[in-house]
Each structure stands twice: as structure tokens, then as C-alpha cells.
Amino acid sequence: MIKVNDLHKSFGDLEVLKGIDAEVKEKEVVCVIGPSGSGKSTFLRCMNHLEEITSGDVVIDGESLRDPKVNINKLRSQVGMVFQHFNLFPHKSVLENVTLGPIKVKGISKEEAEKSALELLAKVGLSDKADVYPKSLSGGQKQRVAIARALAMNPKVMLFDEPTSALDPELVGDVLQAMKDLAIEGMTMVVVTHEMGFAREMGDRVIFMDEGIIMEEGPPSQIFDDPQHPRTKEFLSKII
Amino acid sequence: MIEQLTEIFTSTHFRTTLPYIYRGLQVTLFITFVGVIIGFILGTIFGLARLSKSKIIYGLATVYIELVRGTPILVQALFLYFAVSDFFGINFDAVTAGIIAIAINAGAYIAEIVRGGVESVDKGQMEAGRSIGLSSTQTMRYIIWPQAFRRMIPPLGNQFIISLKDTSIFAVISVGEVTFLLRQYVSTTGETFVPYIMLCLAYLVITIPAMLILRRVERRLDV
Numbered sequence: 001m002i003k004v005n006d007l008h009k010s011f012g013d014l015e016v017l018k019g020i021d022a023e024v025k026e027k028e029v030v031c032v033i034g035p036s037g038s039g040k041s042t043f044l045r046c047m048n049h050l051e052e053i054t055s056g057d058v059v060i061d062g063e064s065l066r067d068p069k070v071n072i073n074k075l076r077s078q079v080g081m082v083f084q085h086f087n088l089f090p091h092k093s094v095l096e097n098v099t100l101g102p103i104k105v106k107g108i109s110k111e112e113a114e115k116s117a118l119e120l121l122a123k124v125g126l127s128d129k130a131d132v133y134p135k136s137l138s139g140g141q142k143q144r145v146a147i148a149r150a151l152a153m154n155p156k157v158m159l160f161d162e163p164t165s166a167l168d169p170e171l172v173g174d175v176l177q178a179m180k181d182l183a184i185e186g187m188t189m190v191v192v193t194h195e196m197g198f199a200r201e202m203g204d205r206v207i208f209m210d211e212g213i214i215m216e217e218g219p220p221s222q223i224f225d226d227p228q229h230p231r232t233k234e235f236l237s238k239i240i
Numbered sequence: 241m242i243e244q245l246t247e248i249f250t251s252t253h254f255r256t257t258l259p260y261i262y263r264g265l266q267v268t269l270f271i272t273f274v275g276v277i278i279g280f281i282l283g284t285i286f287g288l289a290r291l292s293k294s295k296i297i298y299g300l301a302t303v304y305i306e307l308v309r310g311t312p313i314l315v316q317a318l319f320l321y322f323a324v325s326d327f328f329g330i331n332f333d334a335v336t337a338g339i340i341a342i343a344i345n346a347g348a349y350i351a352e353i354v355r356g357g358v359e360s361v362d363k364g365q366m367e368a369g370r371s372i373g374l375s376s377t378q379t380m381r382y383i384i385w386p387q388a389f390r391r392m393i394p395p396l397g398n399q400f401i402i403s404l405k406d407t408s409i410f411a412v413i414s415v416g417e418v419t420f421l422l423r424q425y426v427s428t429t430g431e432t433f434v435p436y437i438m439l440c441l442a443y444l445v446i447t448i449p450a451m452l453i454l455r456r457v458e459r460r461l462d463v
């Protein structure tokens with residue numbers, strides 16, 4: 001589904017990603033962990049071209065992000081993204097947040113878009129919030145709307161960048177539950193997270209990133225219970 | 241002193257200036273409205289140009305904005321009405337010159353309002369728009385601009401009031417706006433005090449309600 005080949009990313013002189021090779025298979029849930037500043041967000045953002053790739057390549061379902069013939073907007077619409085700070089559209093109602101993409105990008109009729117938006121909102125447990133504006137929602141509700149908004153485009157992959165780290169602890173559970181439901185349905189997911197419980201339970205694979213490279217990767221049991229690399233051990237000992 | 245005061249308050253000039261004020265204010269408002277609307281279009285174009293990644297487009301917009309903001313509007317009006325029309329041999333009438341002067345002048349200030357408004361929208365909004373597949377133009381149109389515009393309303397209202405007052409300097413190029421007409425009145429009657437009080441009131445009748453409306457709108461936008 002996603003293939004990342006020798007991905008490098010620099011901001012000016014600062015090389016943030018120093019050659020990343022990774023693969024995400026269909027229906028796989030890959031969790032990315034690592035210390036702050038290690039390049040996790042940058043890695044994720046390169047995967048839907050929110051950041052220009054410096055060198056190397058990202059291929060999504062056979063289409064290269066660096067191929068000038070590829071329609072980047074279309075490709076992006078197939079890669080859902082959920083941000084740490086939700087980034088809902090504050091001037092639009094919850095329903096409009098979810099229907100905007102389908103209507104403007106896919107050209108779906110308003111009625112049809114609203115019908116499927118309501119289904120998605122029901123799925124994340126927010127049927128009753130369709131007509132309110134984002135500012136009246138709690139953080140956890142906002143993030144679930146953001147998930148519904150991304151799902152409305154019928155993406156092949158969902159990227160999550162620390163979706164729960166801006167939330168009060170008591171609101172984390174609902175968002176994680178929505179993500180679990182999604183994983184169980186077979187969505188392909190890449191999740192940057194500090195929620196080790198989620199990574200252990202839902203992750204098919206865990207990637208440990210440090211200083212712009214993948215230091216170690218493997219099934220959750222291996223990474224959490226039997227880490228090989230000293231940096232992984234050090235990182236895990238600090239957070240658990 | 242008392243005598244003078246009673247004389248003022250019983251003065252017939254209160255009444256006789258009214259037709260001048262009525263006629264003049266119409267011209268003042270006409271120039272202001274048309275000028276500010278064109279200025280808004282210019283301001284949007286140049287404000288967005290200031291956000292452009294292209295150095296040339298950014299540079300051109302900057303030159304326009306700084307030239308206008310760095311010179312007094314009186315000088316701009318004189319330049320337009322006399323210098324430009326002499327040099328190019330075009331003769332626009334005084335009202336047209338006034339409208340153009342307001343448009344160009346307000347355009348530069350509005351450009352900065354537009355730039356500031358767009359920049360004030362969180363960067364995550366552009367990213368969220370792009371991530372659902374909207375193009376950058378679509379994201380600007382459906383996501384960024386509506387949010388930026390809301391924040392632009394108070395400073396735009398302010399600019400409207402400034403431009404309205406600025407039209408008074410067009411008296412020097414004989415635009416028949418309210419200041420010009422009242423000066424004519426003064427020079428024919430020789431009376432100064434009451435006509436100029438009436439002139440002040442003429443502006444205040446527009447500007448004070450405008451400010452009150454603006455304050456209400458601001459409060460509504462806040463919540």
C-alpha cells in the first residue's frame with residue numbers, strides 16, 4: 001500500500017529524515033514511536049506530500065509522489081490525515097466539515113454527501129452533533145469529527161499524528177476506541193503515538209524512530225518486551 | 241459673549257447650510273463607497289500578492305503599498321489630478337480623480353489588512369484542507385478566506401471611516417464634496433463659525449453611527 005524508499009527530508013541545512021525505508025501493507029496498522037524531534041511528524045507529512053520530499057520516494061498504491069504526472073490533490077484525497085490539534089474548520093458546522101471534501105473534491109451531491117457523513121458521525125458516536133460548530137465540542141469530540149472528515153473521502157490509508165496527545169486523559173479513550181474500530185474494519189493505518197497500550201494492542205508492527213532514521217522495527221511484542229537497540233531500550237525505559 | 245452666543249444659536253446659517261451639506265455629503269459618500277469598493281478589490285489582489293512565493297509578484301505589491309503608504313493622500317490626489325492628466329493628456333473630472341485617489345490609497349492599506357487577515361489563520365487549516373484533497377486555491381476559497389475575512393471586517397470598517405474623512409482633501413482639486421461646498425458657502429457669506437460647525441457635524445453624522453455599528457459587529461464576531 002505504501003512504500004517508502006530512502007526518504008530524505010531537509011529543512012534548509014537541517015536534515016530531519018536521513019534515509020527511511022519502510023513498507024505498509026494493506027490492512028496493516030503500523031505504529032511509529034520515538035523521542036520528540038526524531039522526525040515522526042515529518043515522516044508522516046511526507047507521506048501525503050504536506051512536506052516536499054528532498055530525495056528518495058514515497059509510493060502510494062503504485063503511484064509515486066514524485067511522479068510529475070501524478071495528480072497530487074487526488075492522491076492526497078486517498079490518504080486521510082488526522083492531526084494532533086484536530087484542525088477542524090471552525091466556520092463550518094460538524095456536518096459541513098465532513099461533507100466539504102466529498103462535495104468539492106469528489107463532486108458528490110450534497111444529499112448523498114450528507115447521508116454518508118451522518119453515517120460516519122454515527123460511527124464515531126456523534127450523530128447528535130451534526131449541526132453544531134466545532135467550538136462547542138470537547139477535544140475528544142473534535143478529534144472524532146476529524147476522523148470522520150478524513151474517512152468521508154474513503155481513503156486507502158489513514159495517517160494519525162499523535163491524535164490523542166492534545167486531549168485530557170479522560171477523553172483519550174473515545175478517540176482510541178474509534179481508531180480501534182477502524183483498525184478492526186481493516187483500515188490501513190500509520191499512527192504516530194505515545195499510547196503504548198494502543199500500539200501493543202492494535203499495532204501489527206511498531207517502528208522506533210530516532211534522529212531521523214528507523215532504529216528498530218518489529219512486532220509490538222518484540223519492540224516492547226525484547227528491544228534490541230540500546231536507544232530503543234533507553235526510550236522505552238523513560239516512558240513506561 | 242452671551243450676546244454672541246445667542247446670535248450663533250439663532251443664526252439662520254444653520255438652515256441655509258443644509259442644502260450644501262445634503263448635496264456635498266452625497267458626493268462624499270459616493271466617492272467613499274465606490275473608492276473603497278475598488279480599493280478592496282485592489283487590496284485583495286495586492287494583499288494576496290504579498291503572500292506570494294514569487295519574488296517578482298511580492299516585490300511589485302510591496303512597491304505599490306510602500307509608495308502609497310509613504311506619501312500623503314493630498315500629494316497623491318494632486319499628482320493624479322494635475323501631473324498624471326498633464327503628462328498623459330487624459331482629463332478625468334474631479335470626482336473620478338477623487339474615486340481613483342481613494343481606491344489607490346485605500347487599496348494599499350487594505351492590502352495590508354488582507355495580508356494580516358490571511359496570515360492570522362492557523363497554518364493547520366491549510367494543511368487540513370490540502371489533506372482532504374482540496375487544491376490550494378480551493379482551500380483558500382472555502383477555508384482560509386472566510387475565516388480571514390471575518391477578522392478583516394473591523395479594520396476594513398476602520399479604513400472606510402478613514403477614507404471617508406480623507407475625501408475632504410479633494411476640496412483642493414475642486415471636487416464638489418461636502419468640505420468644498422461649505423468652503424464655497426463660507427467665502428460667499430463671510431460667515432465661518434456656524435458653517436464649519438455644521439461641516440463637523442456632517443462628518444460626525446456618518447462616522448459616529450459607523451463606529452457604533454462597527455463596535456457591535458466586532459462584539460458579535462468575538463463570540
Ligand SMILES: Nc1ncnc2c1ncn2[C@@H]1O[C@H](COP(=O)(O)OP(=O)(O)OP(=O)(O)O)[C@@H](O)[C@H]1O
Nearest residue numbers: 011014016034035036037038039040041042043162
Ligand atoms: N517546517 C519546519 N521548518 C524547520 N524545521 C522543522 C520544520 N518542521 C519540523 N522541523 C524540525 O524537524 C525536526 C523533527 O520534527 P518533527 O516534528 O518531525 O519531530 P517529531 O518526532 O514529530 O517530534 P514530536 O514528538 O515533538 O512531535 C525538529 O528538529 C523540528 O524542529
Ligand SMILES: [Mg+2]
Nearest residue numbers: 040041042162
Ligand atoms: Mg510530531
